[in-house]
Amino acid sequence: MIGLGQFLEVLFSGLLSGVLYSLVALGFVLIFKASGVFNFAQGAMVLLAGLALVRSLDFLVANGFPFWSAVILGLLFAAMIMAITAWMVQRFVLGPLINQDGLTLFMATIGITFVLEGAAQMIFGSDVYPLRLFPTDAWFLFEGNFPGGLLVSKIDVWGGLIAAVLVAGLAVFFQRTKTGRALRAVADDHAAAQSVGISLNWIWFIVWLVAGLVALVAATVWGTKLGVQFSIVFLALKALPVLIIGGFTSVPGAIVGGLIVGAGEKLAEAYLGPFIGGGIEYWFAYVLALVVLMVRPQGLYGERIIERI
Amino acid sequence: MFYRETGQFKTSYAADMAIFPIRQDRIALWAVLAFAFIGVPLLASFQVWPFGGEYMLRAILIPFLILSLAAIGLNILTGYCGQLSLGSGAFMAIGAYSAYKFSTGVHIPLEIFSISIPPLPMLPSILLGALMSCLVGILFGIPSLRIKGLYLAVATLAAQFFFDWVFSRVKWFTNYTPSGSVAAPELNFFGFVVNSPVERYLLCLVFVTLFALMAKNLVRGSIGRQWMAIRDMDIAAELMGIRPLYAKLTAFAVSSFVMGVAGALWAFVYLGAWEPLAFNIDRSFQILFMVIIGGLGSILGSFLGAAFILILPILLDQVPQALGVPLTVETVSHLVFIVTGALICWLLIVEPHGFARLWSTAKEKLRLWPYPY
Numbered sequence: 303m304i305g306l307g308q309f310l311e312v313l314f315s316g317l318l319s320g321v322l323y324s325l326v327a328l329g330f331v332l333i334f335k336a337s338g339v340f341n342f343a344q345g346a347m348v349l350l351a352g353l354a355l356v357r358s359l360d361f362l363v364a365n366g367f368p369f370w371s372a373v374i375l376g377l378l379f380a381a382m383i384m385a386i387t388a389w390m391v392q393r394f395v396l397g398p399l400i401n402q403d404g405l406t407l408f409m410a411t412i413g414i415t416f417v418l419e420g421a422a423q424m425i426f427g428s429d430v431y432p433l434r435l436f437p438t439d440a441w442f443l444f445e446g447n448f449p450g451g452l453l454v455s456k457i458d459v460w461g462g463l464i465a466a467v468l469v470a471g472l473a474v475f476f477q478r479t480k481t482g483r484a485l486r487a488v489a490d491d492h493a494a495a496q497s498v499g500i501s502l503n504w505i506w507f508i509v510w511l512v513a514g515l516v517a518l519v520a521a522t523v524w525g526t527k528l529g530v531q532f533s534i535v536f537l538a539l540k541a542l543p544v545l546i547i548g549g550f551t552s553v554p555g556a557i558v559g560g561l562i563v564g565a566g567e568k569l570a571e572a573y574l575g576p577f578i579g580g581g582i583e584y585w586f587a588y589v590l591a592l593v594v595l596m597v598r599p600q601g602l603y604g605e606r607i608i609e610r611i
Numbered sequence: 612m613f614y615r616e617t618g619q620f621k622t623s624y625a626a627d628m629a630i631f632p633i634r635q636d637r638i639a640l641w642a643v644l645a646f647a648f649i650g651v652p653l654l655a656s657f658q659v660w661p662f663g664g665e666y667m668l669r670a671i672l673i674p675f676l677i678l679s680l681a682a683i684g685l686n687i688l689t690g691y692c693g694q695l696s697l698g699s700g701a702f703m704a705i706g707a708y709s710a711y712k713f714s715t716g717v718h719i720p721l722e723i724f725s726i727s728i729p730p731l732p733m734l735p736s737i738l739l740g741a742l743m744s745c746l747v748g749i750l751f752g753i754p755s756l757r758i759k760g761l762y763l764a765v766a767t768l769a770a771q772f773f774f775d776w777v778f779s780r781v782k783w784f785t786n787y788t789p790s791g792s793v794a795a796p797e798l799n800f801f802g803f804v805v806n807s808p809v810e811r812y813l814l815c816l817v818f819v820t821l822f823a824l825m826a827k828n829l830v831r832g833s834i835g836r837q838w839m840a841i842r843d844m845d846i847a848a849e850l851m852g853i854r855p856l857y858a859k860l861t862a863f864a865v866s867s868f869v870m871g872v873a874g875a876l877w878a879f880v881y882l883g884a885w886e887p888l889a890f891n892i893d894r895s896f897q898i899l900f901m902v903i904i905g906g907l908g909s910i911l912g913s914f915l916g917a918a919f920i921l922i923l924p925i926l927l928d929q930v931p932q933a934l935g936v937p938l939t940v941e942t943v944s945h946l947v948f949i950v951t952g953a954l955i956c957w958l959l960i961v962e963p964h965g966f967a968r969l970w971s972t973a974k975e976k977l978r979l980w981p982y983p984y
Binding site: 340394395398399402405406408409410412414416417420421428539542543545546550581582585588589591592595599 | 772
């Protein structure tokens with residue numbers, strides 16, 4: 303029998319790794335809401351942002367910059383790379399593809415994924431680069447209550463905090479700023495937004511930029527935890543079931559979905575894994591998403607799909 | 612001028628409804644088939660460039676044929692029925708592993724459900740393997756009745772990841788080999804053992820020709836029209852009396868059957884020995900790209916797309932070498948990524964309907980050439 307202490311430990315580590323999925327899923331949701339583009343490239347953007355950050359950081363530190371100024375410069379450099387990416391995507395791919403149907407746009411983002419993956423690795427290298435921004439050791443909590451205490455990794459807690467700050471920041475951005483309101487207007491109705499003088503091209507650039515910055519945040523946490531490497535792209539695929547569970551258009555949905563997927567797969571691995579051979583983390587999220595889809599096709603928080611002829 | 616159907620009168624309904632109603636198309640098809648069936652083996656056996664040596668057959672033509680077949684399978688589902696699938700690799704894997712199990716004997720020693728089938732001959736194994744793929748395809752097609760579009764694409768990822776896991780973790784499928792990789796049994800077709808590259812090539816060609824003809828016929832018949840109606844607007848199709856359940860599930864069934872055959876051929880004929888990695892998500896994407904680039908909803912497009920996606924990396928590999936620019940293997944693989952991605956975006960922008968549409972535009976132009984009015 304697995305004790306309560308271990309259950310809580312698995313639950314916490316699951317919830318906190320779920321936060322990482324949420325961070326990636328958030329990028330998807332932002333772009334999908336504003337432009338109706340299902341952005342498959344979000345994972346590649348995380349990779350690009352991570353590589354840009356870690357490589358510039360290594361370069362600056364090697365050239366004698368003090369660590370914290372190097373971090374700030376590295377973050378600025380990575381943010382600049384994401385801005386360039388956002389501009390190029392908007393200018394060269396999505397701009398010309400305006401008014402195409404969702405499937406075409408989705409496939410175009412798969413193309414973007416390939417370009418970003420190839421370019422990121424060609425420019426910045428394709429090894430595993432460790433990123434040391436946050437402490438990675440662990441805390442032992444409640445040692446009085448449980449034998450050995452609860453093992454909670456500091457980086458997971460940092461991830462949770464950063465995600466909370468990010469979501470709060472995005473909420474303020476969407477509710478209080480002029481650009482944020484314009485974004486919501488575009489998400490609501492393209493044509494109506496255009497008719498009151500909102501530039502769609504500009505808004506879509508902003509959306510891709512915000513998604514790129516969210517990717518950068520995800521990359522800092524993820525890179526610290528696992529090192530910046532190509533497999534981030536595959537982990538980012540896990541954001542897809544998160545989206546399905548949470549709904550494509552809901553920011554809270556992305557967060558809740560991420561938590562459900564993270565906790566669910568860790569618990570399933572711990573409790574079901576031994577019976578059917580282990581490694582079920584690999585597909586559990588997808589099957590969970592499939593089950594959710596059968597019951598609620600629009601996800602937990604998604605808008606109801608109404609179809610007309 | 613060369614491609615003009617003036618004067619070709621149809622005097623019977625049969626002629627009017629032929630697969631290739633235009634004489635030039637028929638001639639071109641026969642020429643291509645004759646070249647593929649007779650010309651290539653002859654050239655190969657006389658060692659004529661570029662068919663001399665085994666490289667052309669083994670590394671280009673055989674994978675081209677098999678991946679074209681897989682692309683036809685996906686095109687039926689995505690191009691004709693409009694159900695986006697990212698799980699093609701899984702269905703190929705099911706075809707390959709089931710065919711392997713049938714050809715080496717199936718034994719399930721459970722008490723409640725015990726079954727023992729002796730090793731079957733090659734052809735029944737491949738077809739039964741494809742049938743298994745077909746059954747699983749129907750199973751994973753059921754969600755398509757409730758969900759559509761991108762949601763469905765993610766749902767098919769479930770199939771991809773689940774079967775990746777099954778074939779690498781459940782040792783029964785690999786006959787308990789310690790490494791997890793399996794070797795194909797002897798390719799014995801009714802006493803004739805397929806071994807040399809030319810024989811393998813001809814085997815693939817027979818399968819591909821048969822299935823391409825079948826697909827071409829299916830999509831212009833009643834069922835194909837139902838698929839296309841569902842693709843164009845499912846609610847309207849339903850109101851017109853097309854059963855979505857039947858149409859969608861048949862599309863899943865036919866598509867995964869074809870992909871199962873392609874998977875079995877890929878494993879048995881092309882790879883020889885393989886592990887689950889051969890059918891991972893990259894394979895699914897590769898096939899999806901073939902279908903997009905070739906043209907959604909076109910059988911010819913499946914071939915064009917397969918040729919393009921397969922030959923592109925080889926070209927990108929060869930060109931810098933020929934120009935004397937030394938590139939590392941890594942750089943080349945990254946370049947392939949970039950160029951493939953950029954080409955996909957570019958093609959979607961200039962021609963969202965792929966090479967097949969370019970081809971039909973070219974035919975229109977040829978019809979009038981050299982007098983454009």
